[in-house]
Amino acid sequence: MTDGKARLFIQEVAPRDGFQNEKQFIDTREKIAFIDQLSDSGFAKIEVTSFTSPRAIPALKDADMVMHEITRNPGVVYTVLVPNVRGAERALACNVDEVNLVMSVSETHNQANLRMTREQSFAQLSDVIEVVRGTDVAINVSLSTAFGCPMEGDINVYEVFELVDRYAQLGVNGVTLCDTTGMAYPTQVGKMARQARERFKGLEFTMHFHNTRGMALANTLSAIGEGMDRFDASLGGIGGCPYAPGASGNACTEELVHMLELMGYDTGVDLDRILGISGQLPGMIGHDVPSQLLKAGPRGRLHPAPRQD
Amino acid sequence: MTDGKARLFIQEVAPRDGFQNEKQFIDTREKIAFIDQLSDSGFAKIEVTSFTSPRAIPALKDADMVMHEITRNPGVVYTVLVPNVRGAERALACNVDEVNLVMSVSETHNQANLRMTREQSFAQLSDVIEVVRGTDVAINVSLSTAFGCPMEGDINVYEVFELVDRYAQLGVNGVTLCDTTGMAYPTQVGKMARQARERFKGLEFTMHFHNTRGMALANTLSAIGEGMDRFDASLGGIGGCPYAPGASGNACTEELVHMLELMGYDTGVDLDRILGISGQLPGMIGHDVPSQLLKAGPRGRLHPAPRQD
Numbered sequence: 001m002t003d004g005k006a007r008l009f010i011q012e013v014a015p016r017d018g019f020q021n022e023k024q025f026i027d028t029r030e031k032i033a034f035i036d037q038l039s040d041s042g043f044a045k046i047e048v049t050s051f052t053s054p055r056a057i058p059a060l061k062d063a064d065m066v067m068h069e070i071t072r073n074p075g076v077v078y079t080v081l082v083p084n085v086r087g088a089e090r091a092l093a094c095n096v097d098e099v100n101l102v103m104s105v106s107e108t109h110n111q112a113n114l115r116m117t118r119e120q121s122f123a124q125l126s127d128v129i130e131v132v133r134g135t136d137v138a139i140n141v142s143l144s145t146a147f148g149c150p151m152e153g154d155i156n157v158y159e160v161f162e163l164v165d166r167y168a169q170l171g172v173n174g175v176t177l178c179d180t181t182g183m184a185y186p187t188q189v190g191k192m193a194r195q196a197r198e199r200f201k202g203l204e205f206t207m208h209f210h211n212t213r214g215m216a217l218a219n220t221l222s223a224i225g226e227g228m229d230r231f232d233a234s235l236g237g238i239g240g241c242p243y244a245p246g247a248s249g250n251a252c253t254e255e256l257v258h259m260l261e262l263m264g265y266d267t268g269v270d271l272d273r274i275l276g277i278s279g280q281l282p283g284m285i286g287h288d289v290p291s292q293l294l295k296a297g298p299r300g301r302l303h304p305a306p307r308q309d
Numbered sequence: 310m311t312d313g314k315a316r317l318f319i320q321e322v323a324p325r326d327g328f329q330n331e332k333q334f335i336d337t338r339e340k341i342a343f344i345d346q347l348s349d350s351g352f353a354k355i356e357v358t359s360f361t362s363p364r365a366i367p368a369l370k371d372a373d374m375v376m377h378e379i380t381r382n383p384g385v386v387y388t389v390l391v392p393n394v395r396g397a398e399r400a401l402a403c404n405v406d407e408v409n410l411v412m413s414v415s416e417t418h419n420q421a422n423l424r425m426t427r428e429q430s431f432a433q434l435s436d437v438i439e440v441v442r443g444t445d446v447a448i449n450v451s452l453s454t455a456f457g458c459p460m461e462g463d464i465n466v467y468e469v470f471e472l473v474d475r476y477a478q479l480g481v482n483g484v485t486l487c488d489t490t491g492m493a494y495p496t497q498v499g500k501m502a503r504q505a506r507e508r509f510k511g512l513e514f515t516m517h518f519h520n521t522r523g524m525a526l527a528n529t530l531s532a533i534g535e536g537m538d539r540f541d542a543s544l545g546g547i548g549g550c551p552y553a554p555g556a557s558g559n560a561c562t563e564e565l566v567h568m569l570e571l572m573g574y575d576t577g578v579d580l581d582r583i584l585g586i587s588g589q590l591p592g593m594i595g596h597d598v599p600s601q602l603l604k605a606g607p608r609g610r611l612h613p614a615p616r617q618d
Binding site for chain 2: 108111112148150151152153181182183185186187188211212213214215216217218220221222248252255258259262263264292293296298299300302303304305306
């Protein structure tokens with residue numbers, strides 16, 4: 001399978017992190033058809049939906065239906081965002097492979113985003129872990145603002161690691177270090193990646209970058225240089241709260257895969273296939289997507305020479 | 310000045326590579342005022358204009374006036390694009406610091422872009438070098454499609470180096486390796502940078518990346534890793550033939566400087582100042598610019614926490 005090339009694992013978050021931010025409701029059958037195509041594209045993991053209150057996130061009010069109706073590929077881990085025990089119970093009823101729990105490293109961001117203190121979030125997520133632990137469902141924790149908070153500024157890396165440590169002690173399988181608003185930069189990423197891997201050897205780390213300030217791919221290189229091998233990304237670059245049409249949010253899956261495959265990595269992902277799926281997004285969500293690769297086409301797609309007059 | 314930090318040299322190309330592609334003519338006085346602000350921002354070099362035929366590039370028909378009227382900062386190298394001996398004579402009459410000569414490594418691209426064979430281009434540029442050599446004006450050669458041609462595909466690195474070698478023998482001061490359509494990728498860049506520096510020790514190399522497929526900053530990291538220290542970039546990311554509104558062309562100066570300064574490099578460039586200048590661009594050129602940093606603001610510009618109800 002790998003031809004001796006280093007294997008990287010790409011985790012697609014568009015159905016949750018992308019669709020969650022869309023004002024226009026995407027038809028449930030369209031979502032299912034979209035995810036079914038992703039399941040056939042070589043992703044290691046797909047974040048399918050969020051088991052949040054339909055009032056909080058109406059865009060994903062069809063979470064149970066979507067999770068039940070998609071055609072699952074045994075080679076893919078299907079994960080869902082779960083904010084509380086009620087969400088966890090719904091997720092378990094849908095037979096998910098993994099639950100993904102979210103809180104911020106920044107106190108200010110946690111309160112702004114989740115309307116709880118960090119300690120309240122930790123207690124609530126500990127209850128979720130209590131419910132899920134002992135089942136065969138994996139548990140991942142996503143730590144927002146790990147590389148900086150748009151309100152507090154720099155985040156002390158020891159606050160990140162203290163939270164990782166507390167969740168590791170509760171037995172979670174993986175932790176995602178999230179650059180929620182695109183504040184991470186390559187030297188910072190490299191240093192945190194190195195320290196995280198040294199300190200938490202059993203934990204499966206995922207890097208979740210945003211391209212808000214153009215650094216998502218540069219940060220990815222830096223993380224790979226320190227041995228990280230799992231990356232969240234969103235098809236078309238959708239989601240991640242872009243503040244302006246055309247502004248970038250999440251790292252763009254096709255741009256990530258395109259670069260990594262050119263560099264000789266084995267991402268497992270079929271680039272032509274995901275470009276085809278990404279091309280459906282503007283029609284589905286009713287607006288342009290940040291992906292530049294979708295506009296430019298992959299490097300290898302050549303153009304005819306112009307006729308000389 | 311440098312506080313012991315590694316020094317990188319940023320070369321601003323927006324007045325030539327950016328404005329050249331604008332349909333709407335930018336008033337000469339506006340161009341001069343724009344360049345005068347750039348002169349005060351810490352750039353190592355500014356590509357001011359192009360001494361091409363006004364019929365070929367009407368957007369830059371005011372080249373002589375602009376070059377004469379700008380207020381020059383003795384710390385900045387003022388370079389201009391020159392296609393032929395007539396252009397060189399005009400440039401010399403304006404007392405430029407450097408002439409920049411352009412041809413493609415790809416035969417197909419050279420014919421499509423310049424309507425000459427590569428050998429015809431080489432002969433024509435050799436005549437220019439003959440005219441300029443012996444004056445105190447420096448000579449740089451920009452080699453387009455050095456990392457790939459949109460029509461031919463991969464470019465053999467030995468074809469790049471053969472051209473570099475021929476120009477080095479003619480006594481040029483510097484060579485720019487141009488990723489004209491955003492086909493460069495990090496491992497390729499690193500390898501070419503290493504080989505170029507090993508093989509041509511006396512030559513001043515510049516890397517000219519485009520962000521067409523999102524890789525400009527990642528490629529920059531890779532080039533720095535192999536000792537390259539000079540980078541072209543365009544304020545706002547304008548120019549470089551973007552094919553769609555909002556699509557990226559040239560590497561965006563403010564995004565480049567923002568990342569490099571966060572990483573601890575000394576670029577010499579005042580980020581706040583250039584963000585202010587970049588913010589004038591949409592008004593000047595009548596449309597949005599690709600820069601994401603202009604939308605998001607620098608990492609350190611914090612936001613107030615929302616009021617909790």
